[in-house]
Amino acid sequence: MKVLVDRSDVERFRELVAVRLGLHFDDAKLDFLADTLRERTAAAGCGPASYLDRLAAPAGWREESGPLAEALTVTETFFFRNGDHFRALLEAVLPSRATAPGARRELRILSAGCASGEEPYSLAILLRERLPALLAGCVTKIVAVELNPAMLRKAEAGRYSEWALRETPADVQERWFRAVGRDFQLDPSLRATVAFEPRNLVDEDLAFWQAGAFDVVFCRNVIMYFRPDVARAVVARIARALVPGGVLFLGHAETLRGLSEAFHLRHTHGTFYYERRGGTEPGGAPEPQRSERAPAPGPAPAPAPHPPDGSWVNAIQDASDRIARLAGTPGRASTFPDAARVGGGPVRASAVAPRGCPDLGVALELLRAERFSEALDLLHALPPESLSDPDAQLLRAVLLTNAGARAEAEAACARILEVDELNAGARYLMALCREQAGDLRAAVEQDQAAIYLDPGFAMARVHLGRLARRSGDVSAARRELGQALVLLPREDASRILLFGGGFSREALVGLCGAELAACGGAP
């Protein structure tokens, strides 16, 4: 008999799943959630309301969490996924440990959300082969935790399809796997080096998440499925369990932006990872490390043409309208430009709030009119507490960059990044400043960081694409300019106003298309 579930049942189910498993399902996935609720309710032999009551009670939840995890999790994984992470670990993180004062003789690694084991086993293989040369006498401990019981069973069996080995070099496959029918069996001696355990990352367990329990955490392609409040709590737990200076690898599509300030962003081997604050980092504003794959510096680009642009007026008008709306919303904490992720996170309201706070709308109008020094004077006339506002600081950095006051602009960006290292807007402005200084390699790195932190940041892609073109990296230029062309039409008007360098959306699209055509791409 088909179980009938209504919208309120599904909403209740969605909330329980988010709170208990962390998993967030948006409205587009409601049908999938309704199907799962129907199936589980039918298996329990009751109606949806009593099934949901059962889930809300600890004993009922214990029984159902396994089947629900199996029904609701995304478990895609494979051996040596995102090889750049492993290279960064072996060639940057571990060698620096070897020289760190008081380095321990044990390397403790956590694979959080290990799925069917490919990630921790990849680590086990690499460390077995490479660790003795890197950290002589160092003992490795790899702990791998997972919510989905079916995945854990598969991990413990250590038997994999050819597909799971698609990124595994033939010689590694030869050394560590034995063909069994159409599958491949992992060497039992490696199997024994990983301690698997069932664990829900959402659950607090002080005995497991002890302060400083791990040196390295891989939590890749896990928090992207979590509701932001749960992701924040899980990352805080991971931060606590990492030693100061310990490192965290996330998936390529994941960032800590808006989730945690406990880490420095690091960049090496064409990838990003996070380092727990409090290690032996140098003082001052952290910079991403040099990427070995950054395009070589080339001649500085010619100054961009500056077409007249009527749409600035609309952009300003839109921003002002939003500001006015917000100003008329008592108690609302934040924000100018709608979704104004100008700095890599929603902009707080204080900068545009009406009572005694800076009116950035006027300064934005002056920016639009390219009256940079007047806008700067206006900002400087603000009370000191307003000037420390992140929005005001970012706008000041934009104005200084546009005014060509490079050293001051860089200092302003550095101050923003000292407080908010994951501020994509400040990274992008840094890129412009470094380009002005002729340091194209650093400009590329800062753009790459901005894009990593905010993949939808169209102007950073335009800039990176132009830098790549000038350095002769045609394929990178095509990739970034092509992406920018897709993103520009939906880029927030206020971000174009702030970061577009005086170009309208249409002019930026035109510029980008011309650049793309010049490097042989199709606009």
Ligand SMILES: C[S@@+](CC[C@H](N)C(=O)[O-])C[C@H]1O[C@@H](n2cnc3c(N)ncnc32)[C@H](O)[C@@H]1O
């Ligand atoms: C997409 S897989 C990623 C596997 C591996 N980390 C990788 O990047 O290849 C995500 C895994 O996280 C697990 N997961 C999801 N929510 C979890 C939770 N609350 N606690 C522990 N594991 C969870 C899922 O069951 C799934 O196996």
